[in-house]
Amino acid sequence: MDNSYSFGSLSLDVRDTNKIDNNKNTALIRLEQVSISAKLNVKAKNIPGYSILQDISFEVFPGSCNIIVGATGAGKTFLLRSLNRLCEPTSGKIYFQNQDYSQIPVFQLRNSIVLVPQEPKLLGMSVKDALFYPLVLRGLPKPEIQQRVNQSIEQLQISDDWLGRTELQLSLGQRQIVAIARALVIQPQVLLLDEPTAALDIGYSQLLMQTLSQLTKIQNLTVVMVNHQLELLKEFYSHPNQQNGKILHLSQGHLLCDRAVSQIDWANLKATILQAQTDDDFI
Numbered sequence: 067m068d069n070s071y072s073f074g075s076l077s078l079d080v081r082d083t084n085k086i087d088n089n090k091n092t093a094l095i096r097l098e099q100v101s102i103s104a105k106l107n108v109k110a111k112n113i114p115g116y117s118i119l120q121d122i123s124f125e126v127f128p129g130s131c132n133i134i135v136g137a138t139g140a141g142k143t144f145l146l147r148s149l150n151r152l153c154e155p156t157s158g159k160i161y162f163q164n165q166d167y168s169q170i171p172v173f174q175l176r177n178s179i180v181l182v183p184q185e186p187k188l189l190g191m192s193v194k195d196a197l198f199y200p201l202v203l204r205g206l207p208k209p210e211i212q213q214r215v216n217q218s219i220e221q222l223q224i225s226d227d228w229l230g231r232t233e234l235q236l237s238l239g240q241r242q243i244v245a246i247a248r249a250l251v252i253q254p255q256v257l258l259l260d261e262p263t264a265a266l267d268i269g270y271s272q273l274l275m276q277t278l279s280q281l282t283k284i285q286n287l288t289v290v291m292v293n294h295q296l297e298l299l300k301e302f303y304s305h306p307n308q309q310n311g312k313i314l315h316l317s318q319g320h321l322l323c324d325r326a327v328s329q330i331d332w333a334n335l336k337a338t339i340l341q342a343q344t345d346d347d348f349i
């Protein structure tokens with residue numbers, strides 16, 4: 067592999083923002099009665115918006131792997147986006163390490179809480195450049211950049227063949243893997259993933275889940291993930307050493323269930339989601 071890279075003189079030193087709170091009993095992220103509504107016409111000031119999320123409260127703890135489930139249109143993506151301020155609550159508050167989100171500079175927040183969307187973009191870069199770029203931007207020393215990129219490539223088994231390709235030369239699943247690797251090199255405290263396994267085969271899905279599981283233990287990474295694949299999740303959480311996390315079930319913008327994975331009845335969860343889907347179809 068050719069290890070050379072260059073992005074001109076771009077440099078931002080934000081390394082000090084990644085302070086780790088190791089207390090697993092203190093909520094890392096806390097939502098208090100968060101509601102989000104959207105307007106059909108943004109210029110119509112006096113017309114109330116329609117509701118997307120209503121009165122959502124929950125906590126997420128360090129080193130846990132948490133899953134948002136729910137029917138199509140339930141508000142899962144909006145909830146995930148609100149966790150790194152891509153959308154703002156219409157009412158209610160979100161806290162990160164007890165600090166009100168609105169008081170944290172957005173760049174600092176997004177250095178600690180990184181979102182990988184459902185259809186990630188590599189911004190016209192090759193895979194290799196896309197992996198180096200976030201670290202060059204942050205001004206990290208070259209050996210550390212190289213070490214983190216190599217580690218990420220190894221963790222997610224990114225093939226050498228992909229490194230010179232752009233996103234147009236990758237499948238959606240490959241692009242998601244690269245985007246997750248690009249997020250991991252930053253070593254965030256929280257990783258937000260929107261349906262990361264939807265385009266992956268079962269082998270890659272399991273590899274990703276195992277990698278995330280290891281990182282929750284080794285690096286105290288906290289994961290919040292939208293995922294529909296209940297069979298995959300059931301298998302993942304059936305391991306005795308992977309019981310740290312919760313299932314957040316959204317239905318029509320309401321939080322129906324906020325429960326530790328160890329207490330989940332998977333058959334019942336599946337039936338409840340299907341029922342919510344059927345109810346939606348009749349609205």
Ligand SMILES: Nc1ncnc2c1ncn2[C@@H]1O[C@H](COP(=O)(O)OP(=O)(O)OP(=O)(O)O)[C@@H](O)[C@H]1O
Nearest residue numbers: 104105118136137138139140141142143144145292
């Ligand atoms: N840009 C937007 N502006 C306003 N409303 C939107 C916008 N995007 C989606 N919505 C609406 O917000 C609600 C929640 O959408 P969201 O994308 O969060 O659902 P989801 O649970 O992630 O669904 P899916 O499983 O299909 O991805 C839906 O009713 C949707 O129609």
